Structure formats: structure tokens, C-alpha cells
Amino acid sequence: xxxxxxxxxxxWICGKEHHGVHxxxxxxxxxxxxxxxxxxxxEPPEPWSSIRQATAYGDGPMQYAESGFTTIxxxxxxxxxxxxxxxxxxxxxxxxxxxxxxxxxxxxIFWIYGGAYTMGNAAMALYNGEALAREGAVVVxxxxxxxxxxxxxxxxxxxxxxxxxxxxxxxxxxxxxDNIAAFGGDPQNVTIQGESAGSAxxxxxxxxxxxxxxxxxxxxxxxxxxxxxxxxxxxxxxxxRTQAYLKTIGIDTLEQAYTAPAESLLGRQADYMAAEFSPYxxxxxxxxxxxxxxxxxxxHDVPVLLGCTANEAxxxxxxxxxxTRASIDATFTRxxxxxxxxxxxxxxxxxxxxxxAALARFRxxxxxxxxxxxxxxxxxxxxSPLYTYLFSRQVxxxxxxxxxAYHASEISYHFGNLSVIERPFTPGDHALSRTMMAFWLSFxxxxxxxxxxxxxxxxxxxxxxxxMHLDVPCHFGPLPAPERTDFLQSLxxxxxxx
Numbered sequence: 350x351x352x353x354x355x356x357x358x359x360x361w362i363c364g365k366e367h368h369g370v371h372x373x374x375x376x377x378x379x380x381x382x383x384x385x386x387x388x389x390x391x392e393p394p395e396p397w398s399s400i401r402q403a404t405a406y407g408d409g410p411m412q413y414a415e416s417g418f419t420t421i422x423x424x425x426x427x428x429x430x431x432x433x434x435x436x437x438x439x440x441x442x443x444x445x446x447x448x449x450x451x452x453x454x455x456x457x458i459f460w461i462y463g464g465a466y467t468m469g470n471a472a473m474a475l476y477n478g479e480a481l482a483r484e485g486a487v488v489v490x491x492x493x494x495x496x497x498x499x500x501x502x503x504x505x506x507x508x509x510x511x512x513x514x515x516x517x518x519x520x521x522x523x524x525x526x527d528n529i530a531a532f533g534g535d536p537q538n539v540t541i542q543g544e545s546a547g548s549a550x551x552x553x554x555x556x557x558x559x560x561x562x563x564x565x566x567x568x569x570x571x572x573x574x575x576x577x578x579x580x581x582x583x584x585x586x587x588x589x590r591t592q593a594y595l596k597t598i599g600i601d602t603l604e605q606a607y608t609a610p611a612e613s614l615l616g617r618q619a620d621y622m623a624a625e626f627s628p629y630x631x632x633x634x635x636x637x638x639x640x641x642x643x644x645x646x647x648x649h650d651v652p653v654l655l656g657c658t659a660n661e662a663x664x665x666x667x668x669x670x671x672x673t674r675a676s677i678d679a680t681f682t683r684x685x686x687x688x689x690x691x692x693x694x695x696x697x698x699x700x701x702x703x704x705x706a707a708l709a710r711f712r713x714x715x716x717x718x719x720x721x722x723x724x725x726x727x728x729x730x731x732x733s734p735l736y737t738y739l740f741s742r743q744v745x746x747x748x749x750x751x752x753x754a755y756h757a758s759e760i761s762y763h764f765g766n767l768s769v770i771e772r773p774f775t776p777g778d779h780a781l782s783r784t785m786m787a788f789w790l791s792f793x794x795x796x797x798x799x800x801x802x803x804x805x806x807x808x809x810x811x812x813x814x815x816x817m818h819l820d821v822p823c824h825f826g827p828l829p830a831p832e833r834t835d836f837l838q839s840l841x842x843x844x845x846x847x
Contacts, residue, residue, distance in 0.1 A: 352404075353449070357528040360397040365404050366449055370479045371532070373445045375407035378524040379517065381439035382494065387607055388501040390509065390516040391441055407442030408435040409470030410494050411611050413618055436470075438498065438611050443491035443521055444471055446478035447532040451485075454535035456793040459525060459564065460490040461518065463545030463757070466580070466627040467496040480765030484790055487534035489525055493517035493550075497594065497614055500626040502587035503603055511584065511631035515557070518550060519634075522563040540566040540793040544757055548572035548655075549580060550628075555649050556642035557634050566796055568789065569655040571716070571756060573723035574639035576844050580627045581638050587629040594624040640845060643723075646730030652796040653727060654789075656738030656816065657720050659829075660753035662712030669705035669751065677708050684715070685840050695833065706751065717828065718837035722845075725811050734808035736798050739828065741820040742781055746772040759819065763789045777821035785819060 353364045353371040364373035379391035386392065414436060448455070460476055462469040471490035478488030493499060499514025526536045541564045543551045551567050552574040554560040582590065598616040600606050606614070615621060630638055642648065666672055677700055681689040692711065693700075700707035717739065724737055740759040743749055761767050763785040767774045787800035798806045798817075804825040806817045814831075818824050828834055 354400065355531045357531055358396075359394050361400040362403040363400050364445075367479065368483070369449045370482050371447050371449050372479060373403040373532070375405055375442045376401075376403050376445065377407075377441065378443050378491065378521050379441035382441060382498075382513070383438045385607070387438065388498065388503075388513055390513055391520045393520070406444065406472035407492060408437040408440050409472060410440040410492055410496075411436050411438055411498050411615070412464075412468045412470075412495055413615060413621075440470075440492045440494065441517060441520075442471075443489055443524065444478070445529075445532050446482035446488040447534065448482055448485065448487075451533045454530070454538070455485060455487050455533050456790070457487045457489060457525060457529055457534040457536070457539045458789070458793050459522065459539055459541045460488065461493075461541065461543030461547035461550045462490070463543065463547040463549075464495060465622075466500065466514070466546050466549070467622060469495060469546070474769045475760055475766055476764065477766055477769065478764070481763075481786060481790070484765070484786055486790055486793060487529060487532050489521075489529070491518065491521035493521070496621065496626045497591070497624070498611075500587065500628065501606075502584055502591045502629060504588055505603065508631060508633040512628050512634050515550070515553065515628045515634055518554065519557070519559055519563065522554075522560070526563060537565065538793070539564045540568060542568035542570070542789075544570035544760055545572055546627075549574070549577075552639060552643075553628050553635065555651075555653075556639060556647055558636065559634055561649055564649075564651070566652045566793060567654075568792070569653060569723075570759065571657040571661060571720075573716075573719040574643055575719060575722055575726075576640075576841050579625050581640070582625065582627070582629045584629055584631045587626075590624045590626075594620060643726050643730065644845070648727065648730055650731045650733050652733045652735070652792070653731075654736040654738070654792050654798060655720060655724060655727075656740065657716055658713075658754040658756060658758055659717075659739055659741040660709065660713050661716040661756045662709040663752045664755045664757075665712065666705060666708050669709075672705040672708050674700055674704055677704055677711070680708060680711070685844075688840060691836075695836075709751075714830065714833050715837050715841075718834045719841055721814075721828070721834060722838050722841050724809055728809060728811055734796065736792065736806055736817070737809045738817040738819055741818050742778070744772065745774060745778065759785070762786075762819075781819065781821050781823070784823060788817075788819075 353366055364371050377394040471492050476490050482488045494514040529536050541551050548569045549572045551569045597620045681692045696707045696711050740754050743753045744758045761770050762782040765782055765786050767782050784800045788798040792798040803823050
């Protein structure tokens with residue numbers, strides 16, 4: 350069988366076909382950011398003359414090989430979530446899945462992976478776009494630089510050389526605009542979508558002036574731009590953090606940072622994570638802090654679908670058997686030092702029986718309150734419709750009664766990839782996956798999420814405060830425990846000073 354070939358601006362590429370879907374992997378969208386280009390904005394790729402094979406994923410961005418989902422207990426049985434075998438600086442590639450045949454331009458879904466801006470890659474089996482493409486979309490995923498390599502800051506850099514990892518995403522979106530029609534996609538109908546740090550990147554693109562016109566809808570999963578001090582650094586703060594981190598690995602000059610082997614720049618993982626490398630306010634891509642940009646309404650006015658899972662924090666609290674009342678108190682004090690007694694009144698009884706469950710519940714409900722706070726800010730500043738969801742499905746598997754609908758558990762459902770994960774999924778899970786794919790695709794197609802034989806998903810209105818509960822069955826209604834959500838949201842508003 351003749352393999353599919355497509356001509357893009359850089360040259361011809363050859364992919365592969367599987368059950369009616371064409372797949373093109375590892376397409377360079379930039380020059381390798383190595384040597385003199387290390388830490389700097391990406392540059393367009395050099396063209397090639399012969400047909401380039403696009404049948405294997407590119408290397409993942411530089412990171413700790415043991416990082417990521419495989420370090421989280423709830424994912425222990427999901428061997429398909431393991432990272433690729435190779436990480437390198439030469440990582441700026443993207444992947445495209447598209448139907449083999451189409452008679453009209455299709456909506457484009459541009460997926461941004463999570464990983465706390467220090468890990469993650471586009472090659473994870475969880476993110477395979479084949480099933481979604483088969484339903485009628487062109488799916489794109491792109492590697493972007495993370496950690497020190499993506500968010501290095503130095504006083505000698507001009508504004509145009511800051512936030513390299515964010516500039517990677519902008520260049521990849523520009524590649525989509527210029528090339529996606531060759532794959533049957535509509536460059537005027539692009540939806541950006543991300544989860545966790547990928548959602549943070551979506552939120553950042555929503556307020557990035559240079560992103561205007563590169564996308565037309567957004568899906569933000571499990572991350573709000575509010576009350577995240579760890580990802581709200583100024584350029585000066587990131588310069589100081591960069592310099593402090595480099596000293597921990599014995600690097601004192603910019604020249605040494607450029608000439609050091611890439612692996613040596615990773616240093617000790619604890620030091621690396623403490624530096625909190627992430628997009629920073631640089632006066633160019635990010636003229637102001639995310640909170641301020643959203644509160645002032647400096648947001649691209651596009652339809653947004655957003656939400657989170659019901660049990661976000663069950664996989665984020667570490668070893669559940671190590672959680673104590675002291676660790677709960679430390680969390681209360683760090684988050685809301687003026688309200689610790691009230692929080693103990695709310696969660697103390699559960700903490701007596703199961704401290705881990707109490708901490709997970711507080712952090713999960715706080716995340717939901719944060720997402721609703723974000724929703725209501727967006728509703729106030731934008732005219733485009735908003736749609737909100739709560740993924741409530743208890744995912745089957747080891748200790749599912751505790752983990753429930755954990756952080757990132759919805760991804761395999763909306764990608765249609767349950768079959769690649771080794772869990773005892775039921776017919777109900779597969780039906781929910783088909784429903785979520787339909788919701789996500791219809792939103793990408795025309796800005797309104799809908800699915801056959803499912804409740805109508807109305808746009809969000811603060812006075813109604815109704816959400817789509819993604820479960821078996823789905824239903825459209827109020828949030829659970831609204832009194833807790835109301836109280837926690839009031840504390841978030843207090844922290845945000847509005």
C-alpha cells in the first residue's frame with residue numbers, strides 16, 4: 350500500500366495509514382535549538398529536498414527520564430504512559446493525525462501537554478490523536494521546551510529572546526496556520542487544548558498579544574490562572590532563579606551555560622523543581638501577570654470550554670500513607686493563614702478517620718472553586734460563550750475508591766484512548782469516552798459542545814451556575830457541596846484582592 354505523502358512549506362513528508370487515518374509524526378517545525386540557539390526563540394526549519402519520513406515520534410524535550418506520570422501511584426499500572434526512550438535538545442517536532450478522506454476543511458485541535466512546565470512530551474500513548482481524527486478532526490500535538498531550556502532568563506537577553514518555550518508554541522501554531530490545509534484542516538478553525546500545565550499554557554496564550562488570530566477556541570482542563578504564586582514570576586525574579594539554580598551545578602557565566610552538556614544542566618531534581626521554571630512576565634509575550642490580565646479583561650474573546658475532575662488531588666498529595674494532621678495544617682496555613690480554624694471545622698472530622706482523604710478533598714474542592722472563579726472572571730470580561738464541566742467518573746483500577754476521578758484521568762476518555770490503558774474499563778466507560786469525544790469535537794467544530802442522546806450543554810451563566818457532569822450517565826446541573834465551593838471561592842477572591 351502506498352503511504353500517504355503531503356507537501357508542506359518545508360518539503361514533502363511521508364507518513365503512514367491505519368484504519369482510515371493518516372499519521373505524520375516527528376515533523377520539524379523549527380531548527381534544532383542547539384549550540385548558539387540554546388535557550389533562545391525557535392527559528393523556522395531549513396527546507397529539505399527529498400521526501401522526509403514522518404513515521405516516528407521525535408525526541409522529547411530535555412527532562413528527567415524518571416519524571417512524569419509514572420511517578421504517581423495511581424498511574425502505576427498504566428505502562429503506556431511511560432516517556433519515550435530519548436530526550437534531547439533537538440526536540441521541536443510536531444505530529445498530525447487526519448482522516449484519509451474528507452470533502453471539506455475540518456476543525457483543528459492543537460493539544461498542549463502538561464507536566465509542571467518541567468516534564469512532558471507529545472509522544473505519550475495517552476495523547477495519540479488517531480481515534481479523535483477518525484471522528485472528523487485534524488489533531489496536532491507539538492513538543493515545546495520545558496524547564497531551564499524553555500524558560501531560561503538572563504539580563505543580557507532582549508525582550509524578543511524571552512520565554513523560549515512559549516515561543517515554541519507560538520511558532521508551532523504559526524506552522525498550523527501555514528500548513529494545516531494540506532492535511533485537510535481549516536486554518537481558520539483551530540482549538541487549543543491542554544491539561545494541567547498544558548491548561549496553564551492555554552490560559553497564557555489567551556492573554557498573549559502575539560497569539561491573537563492563531564486560534565479560535567480554547568479548552569482549559571484543570572488549571573486556573575488565579576492564586577498560583579509559583580507560576581507568577583517577573584522577569585527579574587526568573588533571572589534570579591536561573592542564576593541561583595546555575596550556581597547549584599557550578600555554572601557562573603552565560604558562556605558556561607551555553608557550552609555545558611545538556612544532561613549536566615539538569616542537576617539535582619530537587620533544585621531543578623525549586624527553581625519553578627515557567628512562563629514569566631517579560632513585557633513582551635506576557636506584558637502583565639496572568640491574574641491582572643484576566644481581571645482587566647485583556648483576554649482574546651473566543652469560546653472557552655473549561656473544567657476539572659472531581660478528585661483532582663488524590664494523585665497530587667504524594668504517598669497517602671505519609672499524610673498527617675500536621676501536613677494538612679501546613680497546607681491550610683500556606684493557602685489561607687487567616688482561616689485555618691474554619692477549614693479545620695470543615696475537614697477536621699474526615700481528617701480524624703483518613704488524613705489523606707481529607708487533604709485530597711480540600712485540595713480537590715479548592716481546585717473546583719478556583720475553576721469556577723476563573724469561569725466567572727471570563728464571563729465578566731468576554732462576550733463569547735463559556736461551557737463548564739466536572740469529570741466525575743470513578744476510573745476503575747487499583748484503589749479506585751480512593752483515587753476516584755483523579756487529575757488527568759479524563760484525558761484518555763476525550764482522546765478515545767481507553768484501549769491503550771491497562772484498566773478494567775466497562776461498557777459504560779467506553780460509552781462515556783464516545784460521548785466526550787463528541788462533545789469536544791462539536792465544540793471544536795462550531796463552538797457548542799453537543800453529543801447524541803445527551804443532555805443539552807448550555808453556556809455558563811453565573812446566576813444559574815450549572816455544569817456538565819461527565820459521568821455514567823451525564824447530567825447538567827449544580828455542583829456538589831456548593832456551600833464549600835462558595836466558601837473556598839470567597840477565600841480565593843480574598844487572596845486575589847478583588
